[in-house]
Amino acid sequence: MRDLFLAVLQRDLRLAARRRVEALLPLVFFMVAISLFPLGVGPEMQTLRQIAPGVVWVCALLATMLSVNQLYAADFADGSLEQLLLAPQPAVVVALAKSVAHWLVNGGPLIVAAPLVGLLFDLSVPALGSLVITLALGTPVLSLLGGLGAALTLGLRSGGMLLFLIVLPLAVPVLIFGAGAVAVVEAGQSPTGHYSLLGALLIATALGAPLATAAALRISTE
């Protein structure tokens, strides 16, 4: 099972590396979307500092949802997904490997870029650190949930919008605690409660989402 996991993971990473520009599009979207908010809301620094955690988190959510749409689409179109599902190992391995690859390609750059955009919003250094930690805990959850959404909406016409509508209710807790932790640090209080809840969400999602995604893959490819 570890072999299949590593094989699928390496395949996805290699494919992403061959199309670097495409792989970095979500990151560009993330930064552009975040930059729109000061333009729309106005340059008043106090306001920007207050909305910064929410804005960064919502844009991370949107960037993840946009990029996860194509997670299984290419493999589904050329038939390699069916071949992967014919393997003797459970589909959970494929689902987990795909989600991990998605997080490494999409979530990783977001986590690295977050402090830079945090500076645009004049966040304090502890708040920037908190932003990185919450994104590091939260983006894997978004990738896992996005994988589930992608598997459910595989091959559908209305794919992208529908995926967002399905995954959004499930991603709201991560959004609340992620943005909440940074806001709490900005206010000078302890974020450990929020971190614990984010960690719990990560564990629960890591245990449950690949199973659900595997079931969804079987349903969608039948």
Place this chain on the structure above:
Amino acid sequence: MTSRLRLYTFAAPSRFYSLAGWLVPMFWVLAIGLSAVGLYIGLLVAPSDATQGDSYRIIFIHVPAAWMSMLLYLVMAFWAAIGWAFNARMASIMARAIAPTGAMFTFLALWTGALWGKPTWGTWWVWDARLTSELILLFLYLGYIALVEAIDDPRRADQAGALLALVGAINVPVIYFSVSWWNTLHQGASVSVTSSPKMASIMLTAMLIMSLACWAYAFAVVFTRARAMVLERERHTAWVAELANGGKVVAA
């Protein structure tokens, strides 16, 4: 063949169609009757509240709607799971029929809650745990409806919807326990199965009668919708063709 009633007798769409056909009028009678009694007691007989005056009376719609929204989600997830596990299309049809009514009750709960919140809390909305999780419930219903409508193949749609409904079912306990897990503006539970109610008994009576009225209404509407879905899905069968040509339904 002796017609014995079995657990799965009404898993046959034609039999469900006939059964629902004569149950629906009874549910409407119950719904209208119970809501007339409940609203009479709640609006005219029950006294005004000590702190809230008469604005509390929206509780007779708000609480039953909220209870129904949570109950209907669990029932929908249950039938969707049965449909998935046993490949029973009638169960999946039932789940699909429940979803719009559940969404309506969720919206009603949120809206009546906002109408109640304005005079009492001073605000239409607050992002506390209960209101937020009820809003998430509305999005879950809408997501379920969107997903099953988007997939053309009925079997794949049923199964995908079942998976989504089951994944979202975790939200219902969160809504229910949110007032005890978090410091929320929404009040805690006044009614419990394990302790005496914290509200006047006549108000409680009216609220429970309205809850039963909403339940009867939900049955009436869901069964009507399910009958329509059965006709649509089974349109290629002989019994539906006979029905369309004016004959009576012949359950096999």
